[in-house]
Amino acid sequence: MTREEAKVLLPIIQAFAEGMVIECRTKPSFIEGLDVPNDWTEMKEIEFRNNTEYRIKPEPIYRPFKNAEECWNEMQ
Numbered sequence: 001m002t003r004e005e006a007k008v009l010l011p012i013i014q015a016f017a018e019g020m021v022i023e024c025r026t027k028p029s030f031i032e033g034l035d036v037p038n039d040w041t042e043m044k045e046i047e048f049r050n051n052t053e054y055r056i057k058p059e060p061i062y063r064p065f066k067n068a069e070e071c072w073n074e075m076q
Contacts, residue, residue: 001048012054016046021057 001009016022023040042057065071 009048009054012056013046015056022046022054023057024052024054027051027053 012022022043024043025038025040028038040055040057043054048054065074
């Protein structure tokens, strides 16, 4: 591992140590064909591999409805 790679992975390791959820997937440039699923997958244990991307799982964004009409339209 180079120093630059370590700088990129350090926030991932810190977040994992703090109990945050870490996700990984194969780098899209490494996959041949467009029909191969490449979803982010939650990691239970950290294993660093080449050709793999890592991220801290994003928190869901809550946006309240603007008004009752928007809420009603969404429910239908």
